Amino acid sequence: MNNMPKEKIAIVAVSRDCFPMDLSVSRRKAVVAAYKEKYGDGLYECPVCIENEIDMRKALADVKEAGCNAIVVYLGNFGPETPETLLIKEFDGPAMVVAAAEETGNNLVSGRGDAYCGVLNASYNLKLRNLKAYLPEYPVGTASECADMIAEFAPVARAIVGLRNLKIISFGPRPKDFMACNAPIKQLFNLGVEIEENSELDLFEAFNNHAGDERIPEVVKDMEEELGAGNKKPEILNKLAQYELTLLDWIEEHKGSREFVAVAGKCWPAFQTQFGCVPCYVNSRLTKRGIPVSCEVDIYGALSEFIGTVVSNDVVTLLDINNTVPADMFESDIKGKYDYTQKDTFMGFHCGNTASSKLSFCEMKYQFIMARSLPEEVTQGTLEGDIIPGDITFYRLQSTADAKLRAYIAQGEVLPVATRSFGGIGVFAIPEMGRFYRHVLVEKNYPHHGAVAFGHFGKALYEVFKYIGVETDEINFNQPKGMMYPTENPFA
Known part of the structure; x- marks a missing residue:
């Protein structure tokens, strides 16, 4: 069929400045690897991890340069509520918010990300800014589970892109x-x-x-x-x-x-x-x-x-x-x-x-x-x-x-x-x-x-x-x- 939109989704990791950024980055990489294994190529990995508003602008420029028309804001840790929601506002395309579950009970000190908590603040800030974002039924998961959630987001994103054009x-x-x-x-x-x-x-x-x-x-x-x-x-x-x-x-x-x-x-x-x-x-x-x-x-x-x-x-x-x-x-x-x-x-x-x-x-x-x-x-x-x-x-x-x-x-x-x-x-x-x-x-x-x-x-x-x-x-x-x-x- 022709006359059909095609989605190109970017995953953008975010990190709160009092949490280790490498935790969010490594978890993002795991999601991308899981998505590729399950669904093939198609998920663009933004190399910029957002910690502040300057990072947000860099990530925004990167995903636009890559030709992405939909984004996944990935909370690898608690996440910075202002920059992450500003990204959704300035991207002006379908957006999803998803977060990382903790991996193991053996690493709940330096390896604890608290993204479960961060989703609450993200949702509150989205409402404050009158922004729409897709949140799965349970928006926190392992790398494999997040990959599945992103795959479910794809037809939704495709429809939103299509309607706007x-x-x-x-x-x-x-x-x-x-x-x-x-x-x-x-x-x-x-x-x-x-x-x-x-x-x-x-x-x-x-x-x-x-x-x-x-x-x-x-x-x-x-x-x-x-x-x-x-x-x-x-x-x-x-x-x-x-x-x-x-x-x-x-x-x-x-x-x-x-x-x-x-x-x-x-x-x-x-x-x-x-x-x-x-x-x-x-x-x-x-x-x-x-x-x-x-x-x-x-x-x-x-x-x-x-x-x-x-x-x-x-x-x-x-x-x-x-x-x-x-x-x-x-x-x-x-x-x-x-x-x-x-x-x-x-x-x-x-x-x-x-x-x-x-x-x-x-x-x-x-x-x-x-x-x-x-x-x-x-x-x-x-x-x-x-x-x-x-x-x-x-x-x-x-x-x-x-x-x-x-x-x-x-x-x-x-x-x-x-x-x-x-x-x-x-x-x-x-x-x-x-x-x-x-x-x-x-x-x-x-x-x-x-x-x-x-x-x-x-x-x-x-x-x-x-x-x-x-x-x-x-x-x-x-x-x-x-x-x-x-x-x-x-x-x-």
Whole structure:
């Protein structure tokens, strides 16, 4: 995939002036060695150990010169609270604080570092300066444990770097009678994300200007190879290739100073009749390349997809939390085979925007729902098939109507159960989904679109949302039995 940020993390040791500096330095070297053994190269070791503000500036210059875009402030001993937090302030990138555990009971005089204590002072000073830093669940450990913590920080850092260099390009207002995905864009700017909102008429003009583009046959050939036997609508590929080139050229010409792009596209009500197709398959192809394209001008959906792509380093999709699993289907295909109740299950669906690599099989078809009121030939362009079974994370970052950030994360799986339906669709199972649906999705007014990452990435997503400023009581999750939601009736 392209359009993906890459993190380069520096580890910077700090030392309080009344503690031995060589203790912090030797412990830093041990962390770097452990990281290299477990995860390979990728952790830059800053040679400057910070004891005062002058050292801080030297270390800052060094990590910037090395091209690092994220830092780990490593307390090898108690640490100097002012210089270490000033480094985080002046670095202006994602930062982590981690500390050294004591190694042996045989060296607790000159070899005692007290970094366990130092983390408390560091956290207090971060709050005084209104600074954000990632602290692991238990931020003190051996060299090997600290190496693991830094590896867990990597996707979080990558997401923060990506957001600060992201532009979301949207086309057209949300469709009529479709206010669910409409949300204030103020929070995008607070996150450091740029937004370029365009008329779909501008997009239509650009599409028409790509008629006869000499690159179209090459794109069609690539589509044919991807679809294989699923190429059931070959007559529509030329239009889809024309649209794909339109989007790619628009992205290149409009990304401006930003490195990364996500797109929130229009797909109805006039798209089909004017463009002569639906954009679903093209959306799936760009998303597969690492350029998320949301449906129905869902700006926060595109933002969520981008975050998931960066965190998982894999393709994601955007689905409707769509329909219940019928009782007879649950009885025949799920009950007794999987440890879920019927209310734990639902179908995640969208018309055809899920990448071919995330479908068990795929066919190019037409948009069945739209074709109920339009000629079938203008609704062609969906990529249909059952979503691959396996672990998933259903999640979304959203702005409320009064411009507050909130998010949800729910881990579960796609079951290996035939859907017997149309579109890009899967049978999803999330523990306690029924309660989560009522007391998070409905109660908190989330739209029906949710992003899907293929794997369990709740831990990293939670840390990303926390880092970017979502209050922890607004990061919702599927609570287990016995853990009540605030709005749940205790007598139900």
